Amino acid sequence: MAQSVERRTLEVDGVPLSYLVAGDEAAPPLILLHGTFWSRVWQPILPALGEYHRCYALDFPGFGRSGGELDVGQASVPALAQVVLKAADALGVDKFDLAAHDIGGGVAQQLAATSGRVRKMVLMNAVMFDSWPVPAVERFRDPKVRDNTSEEDLLGARRKSTQACAIRTLSEEELAEYLSPWQSPARARSWMAMAAAADPRYTLDLVPALKEAAIPTRLVWGRDDDFQKIAFARRYVEEIPNADLVEVDGKHIPTEDSPDDVATAILEHLAGDRPGRSD
Template sequence: MSVKAQVVRKTVEVKGTPLSYLEAGRPDAPPLLLLHGTFWSRVWQPVLPSLAREFRCLALDFPGFGCSEGELDVESANIPSLARVVEDAADALGLNDFAVAAHDIGGGVAQHLAAYSGRVTRLVLVNAVMFDSWPVPAVARFRDPILRADTSPEDLLAARTESMQLMTERHLGADEVDDYVSPWRSPARARSWMAMAGAADPRYTLDLLPALAAASVPTRLVWGRDDDFQKVSFARRYAAEIPSSDLVEVAGKHIPMEDSPEEIAAAMLDHLLGG
């Protein structure tokens, strides 16, 4: 069966804002929320069909990202604020407890949820921010409000297009790159991306470490070992220092779902099913 036949895009209203998400799997299967960071739900598309054999997969777009409405500013784009969005979305979708998989800055949101919400049953972090691994220089520079004001949507789109080939080990075709960067043709979504970059602050992942360790949510890190942005050394440290966590390394870079989808899906399912 094709990916398009298995994965459906839907919308849920969250506090008055229509948020988009990709759904795959049986409605009565255990729920798995999938979170993005500086990309959007598109990063999960290669593994959703495999995950959907066991889970009701819900890959959410944050406000002002992907296909969601709304717009983030720096105050609403920080880790605690985005964690509240996820909890509100879970409420709107009728979810109580749920597993979470997260990528990039979404991993910081997921760690916040695991530490404080009491709702996360199992956690998967894929090339995610942690400790003081972030923001990387290309993101950190947008903490400057003058730079954000002076960067046009066209400039951001060009930069995101150029950077896409650094994100995967395999060469992305022109149509794939265009698909990935398509949201940033919208000025509101370009501003939301810059707001997330402007709000990037490692204190959010450093300050939650005691609560995260105490919560001891079963966690698997699945990592593209050749990522130049979120280094595998941070994942190895996390697996060594945070209780109930382990690490599976795969071939790939920052979006390893594009490089090793079968290996990532298998590692995720093994953990999420209690392996």
């Protein structure tokens, strides 16, 4: 039976972090991370994932429905990885499975390579190697660009890029929900800070440790992604042990184009971590 999804809040370093939760408290924990979007990217598949896992789809500080505001230093991959570990501690979670999208995938790789707490990992259209930042993000590494970008400018750019992340045409209601966080100046600045902190050295430097850790990893990829090309996913499974790839119909947010296929691919990968289902 599909599980209900609730939004809750926890506190990390005095900052209220919002997260979506689904699934039984006794089920194996699955933490889900976003990148330049927010926890909304996971919403279409959380009811299905929650049938077998206790799911926690976090919003980073200054993103989604969370409080706080990130500066460039706080928005780096290593810094965000520490936020995830502190959130896991606050949730009473020691070891966990991990699913991540976009720049959140860089955070996930950091955790898989260094924390000793990740059991299995799923990377969905995630950054890796030197696949990032894409030009539309990289331009924000220039402080002048950040200073001269208004909330209205950013909102317009996010609207265009969000629709470009799906094959199907998102409804006005769906777009409004995706874009709603960036009505806030603090969240707009946090987005620009994450863009400014985007640096491929974080993922490139992790490659030797990822090879050694050999965390069981599944890449689930919208094959028509214009931002994170599937060639990088294919390279990952060639170079990193214990990794495989499932291609699905979709672009950068395949949970919007192929939610059932994405959920199935994730659940099949994580199946060894959950008890047998009794119906």
